[in-house]
Amino acid sequence: MNKIRAVVFDAYGTLFDVYSVTARAEQLFPGKGEALALLWRERQIDYTRIRSMAGADGKYYKPFWALTVDALRYAAERLRMTLDDATEAQLLKEYTCLSAFPENLGALKRLRRAGLPLGILSNGNAEMLDISVKSAGMHGLFDHVLSVDAVRQYKTAPEAYALGPKAFKLPAEEILFVSSNGWDACGATWFGYTTFWINRAGHPAERLDVAPSGTGHDMNDLLEFVRAKGVDV
């Protein structure tokens, strides 16, 4: 059994609840906002992948915030929704004031008290992450806030996942990588991390021929998993 010596978290959807973005979209476009938020999110991730794959040297890399704007404009255009500057600004502004999932702050503090260094490893660029950490009340809880921006490759590129072991100076298997995205938990497992998938949406496992080391519904289940690994949390 691997000893867990640090915990690294994905950011959006894992630490930060992005539902408020959908809620705001629905408020601005009643009956159509959810579709907008869904296509927006889909294209945001698609663009990270299309760009990363096309240039392993980071040639077509563009920071996550810029992709987020591109994806929103694409989604609105495709759904034939008029996005004036003020409306676009309102939607994007939601990203600057995300909340933590309710159990997260308590769980993070317990992990820290147990002596585990904590980190974030996100597709988001540093400016986005900095604002999100503060607005979710998580300032000072993380030893390392790592952005793939440093390597110009998005997850699931190994260069992105390699940021964790490098920052914590630990082998990947001694770091617990936590994500609410099934594909991200799978990618991190391939890389060599011990992994935990917070399956908040109750989705089936991704069929990628690899399974995260553990799975649960929220951060309290993560604490159980860490306890079972011998950490007194």
Place this chain on the structure above:
Amino acid sequence: MNKIRAVVFDAYGTLFDVYSVTARAEQLFPGKGEALALLWRERQIDYTRIRSMAGADGKYYKPFWALTVDALRYAAERLRMTLDDATEAQLLKEYTCLSAFPENLGALKRLRRAGLPLGILSNGNAEMLDISVKSAGMHGLFDHVLSVDAVRQYKTAPEAYALGPKAFKLPAEEILFVSSNGWDACGATWFGYTTFWINRAGHPAERLDVAPSGTGHDMNDLLEFVRAKGVDV
């Protein structure tokens, strides 16, 4: 102005009409089949990307047919639709008897008569492509049927697009790459091909900071584009 010396096509959605897959899904699961087909297609593409990005050396590569099966099973499970062996086989079988879009055969023959060598460059593996070419009545029309399987990297990886220039022994800019997927046309443009996006669905342009050399609604618009490039077609 580049001279066009060969034309290479994406396969599924570009040469072969995959709508029959959705129609069969809807027939098998009335009112829910379209959602199944949509999520199936989404995960099929996601899995090509997640696997390609995780291992630039093809370490996590799996042939497209196997991914297609994985994606179907995921989609059915997520939508809580029971997929017994017979139903699964019926849905998959649709891929073995796809039709050509109505104008495609005539257009391909005109391009050939104009002296242009033709090819396919697809994510699909050789067995899938072979069956599809025959069932769509396109046997004998292509000089090269190229599958990314040869390099174990899916599009938009440059290794995948490099198969065209290598097979035709031509620089990429002298090959016209044709796709109905906006992202594929963009990826091929980045690589260096002259490109044409057949925007059958009438979608907005992908916001990837790159534009295909030409865009149209169907294969007849492609013929116009080729004519404007000085080919008597």
